[in-house]
Amino acid sequence: MRGLFITMEGGEGVGKSTNLTFLENFLRDNGVDVVCTREPGGTRIGEEIRKLLLQIRQEKVSAMTELLLIFAARAQHVSEFIEPALAMGQVVLCDRFTDATYAYQCGGRGVAWDTVEQLEELVQDKLRPDVTLLLDAPTSVGMSRARGRGELDRFEQEDLDFFERVRGSYLEQAKNDSGRYRLINASVSLDNVQQQLLEVGGELLSRWRERSSES
Numbered sequence: 178m179r180g181l182f183i184t185m186e187g188g189e190g191v192g193k194s195t196n197l198t199f200l201e202n203f204l205r206d207n208g209v210d211v212v213c214t215r216e217p218g219g220t221r222i223g224e225e226i227r228k229l230l231l232q233i234r235q236e237k238v239s240a241m242t243e244l245l246l247i248f249a250a251r252a253q254h255v256s257e258f259i260e261p262a263l264a265m266g267q268v269v270l271c272d273r274f275t276d277a278t279y280a281y282q283c284g285g286r287g288v289a290w291d292t293v294e295q296l297e298e299l300v301q302d303k304l305r306p307d308v309t310l311l312l313d314a315p316t317s318v319g320m321s322r323a324r325g326r327g328e329l330d331r332f333e334q335e336d337l338d339f340f341e342r343v344r345g346s347y348l349e350q351a352k353n354d355s356g357r358y359r360l361i362n363a364s365v366s367l368d369n370v371q372q373q374l375l376e377v378g379g380e381l382l383s384r385w386r387e388r389s390s391e392s
């Protein structure tokens with residue numbers, strides 16, 4: 178049986194980490210074999226590339242350098258971690274994946290959409306998420322939460338307009354692929370967000386049980 182590939186997306190400060198752990202615990206408590214990972218990162222090479230990407234630097238990092246570093250980390254993540262886990266029948270919960278590249282690099286930085294499509298083909302072949310949860314909140318809410326966490330990384334230092342474009346791109350992607358996306362309103366209380374997550378969690382559980390019973 179092939180596992181399920183679930184991704185969680187959203188702008189800065191929308192609560193992805195807390196909610197990913199919540200969903201992971203819910204699935205595990207219900208007997209699902211689940212593993213959690215993140216991008217950029219998820220492997221030793223990937224985590225080293227992540228440091229390079231997030232570090233504040235004196236020189237300007239070109240949009241193409243940034244894009245290729247992200248896909249270099251992804252290539253390693255796909256071959257070393259994601260594909261083997263899916264082949265073993267596990268549910269892979271991933272904090273960001275290629276939709277983040279469309280949102281940040283295309284929406285935020287202005288990289289051409291088809292450049293990312295070409296890299297996606299090259300690096301992932303047919304691998305796409307089965308379900309993507311988009312945690313959405315107004316940019317100002319997310320940014321003030323992120324700023325409250327302390328020192329900002331290279332992405333978090335971007336201005337509000339950048340994050341408005343990122344949010345716009347995510348919402349557009351969700352609209353154009355409503356079969357795969359589950360939109361979560363993250364501007365409400367944590368309890369309320371987790372209620373919404375439980376609905377999606379229930380659906381994931383059914384899909385996983387269906388797959389297990391077919392195999």
Ligand code: TMP
Binds near residue numbers: 274
């Ligand atoms: P994080 O805040 O979710 O840990 O992600 C680190 C940063 O990396 C975040 O600011 C978004 C950025 N990023 C991209 O710009 N493109 C990508 O494809 C991914 C996966 C992350």
